[in-house]
Amino acid sequence: MKTYTNTGNKDTRSGFGAGLEALGKKNENVVALCADLTGSLKMDAFKANHPERFFQVGIAEANMIGMAAGMTIGGKIPFTGTFANFSTGRVYDQIRQSVAYSGKNVKICASHAGITLGEDGATHQILEDIGLMKMLPGMTVINTCDYNQTKAATLAIADYDGPVYLRFGRPKVANFTPENGAFNIGKAVELTEGNDVTIIATGHLVWEALEAAKTLNEAGISAEVINIHTIKPLDANAIIASAQKTGCVVTAEEHNYMGGLGESVARVLAENAPTPQEMVATQDTFGESGTPAQLMEKYGLNAEAIVTAAKKVVARK
């Protein structure tokens, strides 16, 4: 089984910050907007290097989205930065009308997504944002798994013309994808090859899926782990091919099972290759305060939960 090395824990938001810093130098049209969370979003370097292209809007996310939409007229590529909750639910209609429906090239970059935001609690831990954003026609939805991939995705979305939701997180997690690796929007990444079960994971759950695959391997179950960084458009071909090979699927995400990656995968399979599936996700609940590791355990979002789900779905074949 192919294994991956953690080159040192890093936060995905710092990957975004590094990507944005690089973009600042590379692409004059890139502008950044932030709503009083510059440090949390790791936008300080871009701000320091390009003060004229950095827009501090204050605690006013709706205005930020509207301004970003307007800045595209004349050719700028705006990257907005705030927490995932305030990047989506807070400003849903502004995104819907001024960005998605108007077809504007805005990159909505959202940190502190999911339950691993930790101690701040449920008011800040959005577990519904993937659903909200994938429902918008024309919106690309990306949830990256580690520092390197977040940096690569940040660079890639600047070259893509259209609205994008880029979701990442707060805690330091394993960094294991290649440095300066390619990022192909909409393309699944097969991480391990396997025959007994397909594990389709996104975001922080990708590393957990790899850990789960090791445990399953020791138990004689060979798992194919697929990293779905782009939830929309979804790489249906990769999912169908793997599901047909292994005959069962586990999806894993730091999100409500309603509206998330799991449902998107279920739709693809139901239409093309009906396959038993288990969903590792939160069960239609709000989060709560706690450390990221405690919360991942309590809400069943870690390698152990993936192993349990895999064994269950293998038995359902």
Place this chain on the structure above:
Amino acid sequence: MADIAQLEDMVTQVRRDIIRQVHKVNSGHPGGSLGCAEFFVALYQEVMNRKEGFNMNGEGEDLFFLSNGHISPVFYSVLARSGYFPVEELNTFRLLNSRLQGHPTTHEGLPGIRMASGSLGQGISVALGAAATKKLNNDNHLVYALCGDGELQEGQNWEAIMYAAANKVDNIIVSIDLNGQQIDGSTDAVLGMGSIRSKFEAFGWDVLDVKEGNNMSAVIDGLKAAKAKTGNKKPICVLLHTIMGNGVDFMMHTHAWHGKAPNDEQLAIGLAQNAETLGDY
């Protein structure tokens, strides 16, 4: 009226509670909490008309809504020290399975909390709704709310502020924690708002300044003066001039401690500056 010295003792204890809570879990918001200690003690000990115990509907008593939910440490401390729940529970702040969530919530049923807050800019609207219900119920008690100054940058506030004046909501007192700081810097540096007094006045509110928002008697006098102005067909705004981080010298006058916890050494310094008056939890 309670003895001012006794209330000041409570404020000192509340400051200890604040820094001990955030230190233990290495997270939370001490700066704004410390600046609002006098306000909360004045409100709960001296100004609000409260009933014993906690009842969500709050009929026949004054209500309070915290819009800037991140200053939960001061809210929790004063609620506990006002008898809503055991002070020992402050030990569970931000821990797994606690009722003392990072930001206040009704979800875990903590007595004293009537609305979740944390996502900024929603509290004045909620207070307006509760004030409307009080009128419908012929309940002539008041509704109080607290809002951060940076928080005023959220547009929803101004929708609520406009509504309140247009509809002559005169059973509401909204205080603004005017500490001049937010996360990325001073409010002037992040997004200058000019004169907040003129803005509220232009929207049709009656505005009072409490110039010394960290002076116990000044805060009590200001809130009582505000109370005396209710019932006159105008909403009331109290501009509470506070010092962020007040009472812990290295946290004062800076945004640096907006959302950062002290380490062991810093905690010890902060505690040394605030005597244990009512007993630590």
